[in-house]
Amino acid sequence: MIYDQIKREVDILSRKYDKLQQQLLKMPEGELLCAKNGDYTKWYLHNDKTLSYISKRENKLAEKLALKKYYEYQMQELEKQIHILEKCAAALKKVNMKSEYLLREESPYWKLLKIHFEKYEKEKISWMNGQYKCNPSHPENLIHKTMQGHLVRSKSEVIIANTLYMNQIPYRYENQLEVKGVILYPDFTILHPKTNNLCYWEHFGMMENETYRENAYNKLKLYGQNGIIPSINLITTFETKSHPIDSGKIQQIVKEKFVL
The missing domain is CATH 1.10.287 (Helix Hairpins)
Structure with a gap:
């Protein structure tokens, strides 16, 4: 990393x-x-x-x-x-990252190690690994693999997913959410490990694009109209080509929101 x-x-x-x-x-x-x-x-x-x-x-x-x-x-x-x-x-x-390989599902050591890295309650593990309706749009863009073996759409989402995973925060990727008849697919739906409340994380990765930016604002407006409020139960992160995502900032957000 x-x-x-x-x-x-x-x-x-x-x-x-x-x-x-x-x-x-x-x-x-x-x-x-x-x-x-x-x-x-x-x-x-x-x-x-x-x-x-x-x-x-x-x-x-x-x-x-x-x-x-x-x-x-x-x-x-x-x-x-x-x-x-x-x-x-x-x-x-040149450094052989053997420790990261041991935490991958294909590793023969994973079954022995996962108890130390998946300290969720059984209900949380069941929720995270359970079946859910995910985003059917453009599956060909799911090309980036996370440490947990999920496929996501961008390297920035890999950073978020891996940070949640390493901090033992249960999440679902692009889990379907319906608000007032409108179907949304938040990037991450997170089950808070302490409160059991659901929290959503939207990462907007092309804010230099005017059309993308307008769609992002409309999406945030829709969230707000339905009680999903930034800094309360919605995490938002943004990036442009000249200002990419900061992995240190992601770690800070996860620690403050779910760990501390």
Whole structure:
């Protein structure tokens, strides 16, 4: 899991780097140099071997050159961070994660170990493993496997499912829910381990898409109209391509909501 987190962080940093690179293409040629003269600062444009004074009337040019220098420094820092993280990921990839394999259902050790990792009451285990109506739409998109062997639609849902599982929180994936004649399929229906109340978790993963965003808002409105309220019995998480899900935040939500 740490390896996956590092790879996601590398992806985030790489996208930031690419954006900065695009911004630099819009910047003027040359480098800004600043020199203190008493209480005043003089600006100079260093271009090839020439050095020319930038007057206060040309402050817009100075601002752009200062921003250019900031972007360049950021890119240098990002390059170093990406290099370090990639080395860590390469080292972690060589680690044989035998412990994770032991917790998979296909492992011959699973039956012996599961009592230590499935400390639910029998009713909760029965509820979690029982038959229920799940989302029949686009089964071909169920391509990502969780630690418990469930197939889900995205890597982000894998993170949520695995976090619930490792914290011994019983859940169902895309369990049918009917509200005022409307059929919904919350990403996760969770049986609270302490209160036995049902809680729902919706993860909205493409919030940069306008149509998807509008559908998400309408869905949240429908939930609210039927007594399913964010922070009470509905957990909501959001992400975009530039702001992907934070696994640490998911762990924090699960701990605060169901464990502590």
